[in-house]
Amino acid sequence: MTSPTSGRAPHGAGTRPPGPPHGALPAVPGGDRAEPGAPESARADRPRAPRRERGAPGARERASGLRLWAGTTPARVWLLSSVCVLAVLGLFGSAAATLGQARESLHVLGDDAGPQAMATTDLYLALAEMDARVADVLLMGTDHDLGSGREDALEGYEASRERANAALLQAASLAEGDGVKERNVEAVLDGMGAYEQLAGQARLLNDEAQAPPGRVDGTALETYDEATRLMHTELLPKAFNLGLDSSAIVRANHEEGQSSVAFGMLWVGAVGAVTVAVLLGLQLYLRVRFRRRFNAPLLAATAVAVLLTGGVVLTLTTSGGHQRDAKEEGLDAATALSRAGAIATDMQADQSRYLLDPDMADNYQQVYLERAQQVLYRPAGNLEAYYEAVDDAVAAYPELPGPDGSDPEDPGTLGYLGQRAQDALLPGQEEALAEVLESYNALQAEDRALRSAAEEGDLAGAVDVRMGVAHSEDGAFHAYEDALAELTDLHEGAFAEGIERGDAVLAPWTWLLHAATALLLVLIVLGVRPRLAEYR
DSSP, X not given: OOOTTTTSOOTTTTTSOOOOOTTOOOOOTTSOOOOTTXXXXXXXXXXXXXXXXXHHHHHHXXXXXXXXXXXXXXXXXXXXXXXXXXXXXXXXXXXXHHHHHHHHHHHIIIIIIHHHHHHHHHHHHHHHHHHXXXXXXXXXXXXXXXXXXXXXXXXXXXXXXXXXXXXXXXXXXXTTTOHHHHHHHHHHHHHHHHHHHHHHHHHHHHHHTTOOTTOOOHHHHHHHHHHHHHIIXXXXXXXXXXXXXXXXXXXXXXXXXXXHHHHHHHXXXXXXXXXXXXXXXXXXXXXXXXXXXXXXXHHHHHHHHHHHHHHHHHHXXXXXXXXXXXXXXXXXXXXXXXXXXXXXXXXHHHHHHHHXXXXXXXXXXXHHHHHHHHHSBOOOSSHHHHHHHHHHHHHHTTSOOOOOSSOTTOOOSXXXXXXXXXXXXXXXXXXXXXXXHHHHHXXXXXXXXXXXXXXXXXXXXXXXXHHHHTOTTTOHHHHHHHHHHHHHHHHHHHHHHXXXXXXXXXXXXXXXXXHHHHHHHHHHHHHHHHHHHTTO
C-alpha cells in the first residue's frame, strides 16, 4: 500500500530552495555564489559591486550650509565690515601716494632743480665780471690809481674767477647723469682755462708796453679781443643756455608735480567718498537689523574718514600753493634779477671796450643798447632815445608806461626790470624795486656822460667817468648792484620760505596718516564686534 506522502515534496519544499552543502560558503547577495574549494586569486578576480561615494553628500551639505550662512545677519555684517576695511586701506594708499608725490615735488624744487638754476645764473654773472675786470685793468694802463685802483680790479677778477669755479662745481654735481649738461659744463671749464691764459697775456703785454690810460697796446688789444671773443661766443652763451635749461627743468618738474598732485587729490576725494558711503551703509544696516538708533564707534569712524579725506585734500592744496609761490614769487623772480645783474655787468665791460677799441666803438655802442633793452625795455632806436625813455619810466613808477592805445606799437615796459619784476613783487617790496630802477637810471646818465666826453675827444674825461662808474665803494654800478642784491635777497627769502612752509604742512602726515588709518580700523572693529557677539 502506497504511503500518502510518496511522490510529493515535503511541506514547504516548493518555496524554500535547498540549502548549501555542509561546509559551503553562503551565496553573496547580488554576486556569484562562492564555490567551495575555489582559490583565493580566482575569487579576487571576480568583479565587485561598485562602492557608494562617501564625500559627495558631505561636500553638497557644506556648500548648502555656506549658502545658508551667507544669507544670515552675521555673514552680511562680516561682508560689509570687510568692504569698509578695504575702503579704509584704499584711502590710506591713495593719500600716502599723493602726499609722497607732493614731498618729492617740493624736494626737487628746493634741493635740486631750483639750486641748479641759481648756480647757472651765478656762473653767467661771474664770467661777465671776469671780462669786465680785465677790460678795466687794460683801460687803466700805467695809472694804477684810477677809480678804486688796479689792485682792487685784480682782486675782483680773482673773486669772480673763484665764484665761477664754485658755480661750475655746483652745476656739475647737479648735472651728474645728464650727458648734455655735463658736456656743457666741461666745455665752460675748458674755455675758462683758455680765457684766463689769453687775459693774462693781454695784461702782461700792456704792462710791458707801458701803455697810458685809455690807449692800450695794439698787440695786447688783439690778444684781449681774442679773449673777449671766446668769452662772448663760447663761455657766456653756454652758461646762459645752462641757465635756460635749468629754468626749463624747474618749470617742467613743477608742472608735472602739480598735475600729479591734482590727480591724486581727485583720487583721494573719490576714495574718501566711497569710504564714507560704505561706513554709512554699514551703520544703516545695523540700525535696521538690530533696531538700534546709533552706533557710536561707526559714527566716530565716519567722522574720522571725513576729516581724514578733507585734511589730506586741504594739505595738498595748501602745500601746492606754497610751492607755486616759492617758484613764481621766489625762484623765478630771483633768477630774473640775477640775469639782470649779469647783463648789466657785461654792459659795463662794453663801456670799457668802447673806449679801448675806437675802430669797434660803434659796434660796442650798439651791443650796449641791445643788452640794456634786455634789462629794461622801452622802444628806442638809439641810445639817446633810450636814455629819455628810461628816465620817463622811472619817473612814472609805480605806474610803468604800457600799451594804452595811443601807440599800438608800444609793447609796454618789458625786460627783467620791467612789468615782469613789478608783477613778482611781494607786499612791501615796491620801494626796493624803485631803488633798483633809480640806480639803473643813474647808470644810463653816467653812460651818456661817458659817450659825450668820448665824442668830444676827451678820452681822459671818458676814462675817469668809466672808472668812477666801476668804483667798488661809491660807483654808480656798485649802487645798482647793492639795490639789485637787496631785492634779489627778498625773493630768495620768499623761495626758501615757500619751501619751508610746504614742508611744514606735509610733515605731520608722516605719522598722522598712519594713526588715523589705525584709528579707523579700530573703530570699525569696535562697532561690529558687539553685534557679532550676539550670535555666538
